Amino acid sequence: MAEVGTAEKRPFTAPLSEGYLVVDRKKCSGCMSCMLACSLVHEGKTDLSLSRIQIVQNPWGCFPEDIALAICRQCVNPKCVEACPTEALHVDAANGNTRTVDGSLCDGCQVCIDACPYKPSRMIWHHEKGVAVKCDLCGRAPHWIEKGGPKGKQACVEICPMRAIKLVKEAPEQEGDAGYEVNLRNEHWGWLGFPTD
């Protein structure tokens, strides 16, 4: 039997999300349509600071390092859910096990924002409501006229004119970015004269 205080903490586990957003930074033009659509379907207004997806542009970066798409990874072992002291952050079984915030339980401590291992944090601070929010794959987007969630449609995927975002059902490789940053270019992309590699 392990001595009290010396037992190793077991990794936090949660049921797998039934959907994951993957992106192709080589296709993204940085138009921010996805950010505006995300804010619109969740908040009813186009406010970039309320978008759950963040397009990070580096004007000094060379293609394709000039743009990064920061999207919640619906982590297999979600540090945000593990860290939340009020259980506002939870695995939403009714929405395909997406990692979701119940705003009524969030006390605004921001622990989850620090707990997200990715930069920028995929947890977003709602500056008007004083709570944390995050991507729910549009499963709980009150202004989205489509069915959202892992079995439905996501506003960012639907609006992107470059088709740079895609929903997949299988959990991507968790280590590093290779599982989430994929090649979504097809022969049509090549016909336009753009590289497909």
Ligand code: SF4
């Ligand atoms: S809508 Fe598509 S092209 Fe525009 S910023 Fe978002 S991912 Fe990039």
